[in-house]
Amino acid sequence: MRHILPPLLVLCACTAATPVFAAEGAQAWPPKFTFADETEVALTGNFAWDHSDFSGDARLGSDNGMRRREFGATVKKAGVWDAMVYFDFESKAWLDVFVRFDSKHFFDRDLGKLRVGYMKVPVGLEGVTSSRAGTFMELAAPIQAIYQGRRTGVEWTLEQDQALFQLGGYGGQDLQGDNPGQTYAARAAWTPRKAAGDVLHVGIAASRENPQGWTDGRGVQFDPTARLRARPGAGLTDVRLIDSGNLAPVGHIRRTGLEGIWIQGPVSLQSELLRADISRDDGLADYRADGGYLSASWLLTGESRPYSAGNVANPKPANAYGAVELAARYSTLDLDDGPVGGGRQHDWTFGANWYLTPYVKLQANYVRLNATQNGVTTRPDAVEVRAQVHF
Template sequence: MRLTPLFLALTALSAPVAASAAGYDWDNWPTKVAFSDGTELAATGNIAYDWNRFSDSSGIEDADAVRRKEFGATLKKKGVYDAMVYYDFQSDTWLDVFVRFESKAFFGKDVGRFRFGYMKTPVGLDANTSSRAGSFVETALPVQAFYEGRRTGAEWVLERPQYLLQVGAYGGKDLQGDNPGTTQAVRAAWTPFKAAGDVLHLGVAYSEENPRGYRDGRDVHHEASARLRARPEAGLTDIRLVDSGALVTADKIKRTGLEGIWIKGPFSVQAEALQTTVTRDGKPDYTGDGQYAAVSYFLTGESRPYNAGAVANVKPAHAYGAVELLARYSRIDLDDADVFGGRQHDLTIGANWYLTSHFKFQANYVKADASRRGVHTTPEMFEVRAQMHF
């Protein structure tokens, strides 16, 4: 039976509810060891099992599978440094591999944090949220299409009560050996109030990527290129209803983002407007753009946590967990110049059940509407995720 793996996952994740009733502390996991000098070594992981069903008219095949299988380790000394190695064994992809230093411990004055290694580039608020802390099962259309991903480089972050500044420079290939080139990026956010359950974050981000051509293992030269595309907010299909195709020869890729978060008690709003412009040799510039807006409300009274310019999972205030209701509207336009990548808008409604700080269920219904080269499709999707993280 196709649902068997999902039912097994649901059964396993339901165990903490019964255990909580019996008095077991499921928030106190022995995944860390502390040394006498304050250094802490910890294991970290995120396992997610997804179940996707699509409307019969969509032509998209139903699927259920492990979506994420992330494992790693962190080493840190509070106020001095932290380091992480993190890998997704499901997609065979390196995630974070970095070391970060607190300036005050070395210079005697807080002038920010310095990070070196393989890390996320800053354009895309939702993309910079941890994969374990996503409010929706998948990121919105424009985030998928325009986010650059992780790169190797150096980053400086200065955070103060009312603002955040981030500057990064990245070069070479990613850790999969792809995407040669350089990127420079900046991000700034204004946070006039930033208390628990009372947050306003308004930000802007910009990056400029200079991609390079390369020769593969067969000594075949590939021109520098870009490609903007998005899945229909369902992760278990490779079908893209909107796709710019390969944009060659790409000279520069400029990404811009406007971002906002407002948290007021159990209610929150998050929105982004993203745009990418590809400068091409011998062809007109190409620009794609998109936006999304999402609202969230906790029926059980919790507030979304906010820290260092990003949100996180809640810690339930009740033995039965925390329940969150959500809705999101997203759109993307990849038609520009001589490129007909298509237009799409999605409406998503969802619910999350946070059993403990380490277990979460998510359910999303997505109604998509896409048009590309005269073909109009309106698939509907239902998604369920069972997730364990530590």
């Protein structure tokens, strides 16, 4: 119950801050209501069904089922504040739960936006991209291993014509009751070109996490720990071909990332380099992991990938038959360092996406992997498809 209370309090605070008026307008799809004071309340969701078929490794086989069942609500008053409560019923995990205020309304000048609640730590561009807007069905291996995920805290964001700045501080446990500790993060990006269909974004991000130990209900104490690993290109399997194992006891974790986006009409490139430096206690050697990826996208039907607030979104079809996209990504991840034989992996992903409407998306991926751990190499491949509805 204590992990459900924070999201409920956020929603109650938003409701209390908004006078109850009769809805002046209602939109059937996506479901949205507009009140007399211009406050908007909308339902939001993302539902994805996957099928994956592996070959080349006996540990991996075929599977199908729901990958995401995300549902929630947003409340906003344009130019003043907005809030969200969002939950994934498939993974049984809280997603974004926050309230955000726009300084321009309160100070008559743009000093940025302040967000309070449960949100993504901004180190890992592909990780902070919305799950409904992924060009590929799964995150690249280095993002899976190094990206920290969501934490509870405060974040300040300032977006200008040619620059973006973010600072965040996070503490306590996540809303699942795990990962106790504190994190401090910063992100900055240079955006000399930021027009529709013409974008250049170059950024850097860094964070420091100070994980804490914990005691279970039996009084057993556990050291602060970290573990880096990645699935083999499919979210339906729990198999990991490379895995650092438990790295306890951990003093702190430093994450750094370089990111880039280039969009020119229907063609785009995106790339990241990521690194995690883990300081360990009790005389254990420190640990380092690194990786990166490069992806390319081509919208055959002529649309461009939208860009705003330092990130990309799904293209909006310009034709009645929808938008069609071809994409490719190469990624690499190295979890070997000194006595820790976490393994190394590099893989290719080739994808085709069909955006039938702004709310319906079909995806197909072919993944070819090469993973080596403790001298054993495996080269599986996978064919995957997804049907997705989001609003």
